[in-house]
Amino acid sequence: MKNILFIIFFLPLYIFAQVKETNHPDMKKVEAAVTQWANQTFADYTEPRFNKFIPYYTDDYFLTVIAVKNIDKVINEQKKMYASGSFTGSKEDFEKSISELETRKETAIKNRDNFNRKKVDYYQISFWANIKMSSNVYNYIEHIVLVDENMNIKEATINSHIGKKDDFEKIIYK
Structure with missing residues (x-):
């Protein structure tokens, strides 16, 4: 699903x-x-x-490129929500969410940069x-x-x- x-x-x-x-x-x-x-x-x-x-x-490479952009977009949206007070959660929830997203972004960047198939x-x-x-x-x-x-x-x-x-x-x- x-x-x-x-x-x-x-x-x-x-x-x-x-x-x-x-x-x-x-x-x-x-x-x-x-x-x-x-x-x-x-x-x-x-x-x-x-x-x-x-x-x-190629589809595979495009998905690795777009993954980085989308994770970055989510990070920026959450930061805006937190700054405006519309984030539904505590400061710890926000920091945990951003930390997890940053980790996912680093992994996505490594996948993109180390992509060794047809691009x-x-x-x-x-x-x-x-x-x-x-x-x-x-x-x-x-x-x-x-x-x-x-x-x-x-x-x-x-x-x-x-x-x-x-x-x-x-x-x-x-």
Whole structure:
């Protein structure tokens, strides 16, 4: 029953919690992999730009990350309740509760930091560049690129195209 409640509570969080990150430790590696892919794919391009970096964590790793955040949230809520006088218990009850939560938080942090299984299913990043077209004009094109944990490109899809004149105009590939 506990596991079912846990899943019911965390599933909505998981669905909506794949957020954009700006200083993820793997972001530069992903950008380098996409740059290498672009160098091997396009005949010519200029002014590459990256944004919308999103790591899609595995379920197991995501649960270890969210556990730390949720325990921290409970600690902060209890401290606010105690400070406002709405905590239903004695000072000893409060201190015992906070101590237990801090211990659980330390354990959760160790579990997260020592996680030794696969952490991400893939990364998603938006790659913009002026790419040379068959008309010898450069168009500003956005590709949504999926990169696996080994920094291999899984998929690249054109998402936006600025400056395209007609449907006969094509990207010049190597």
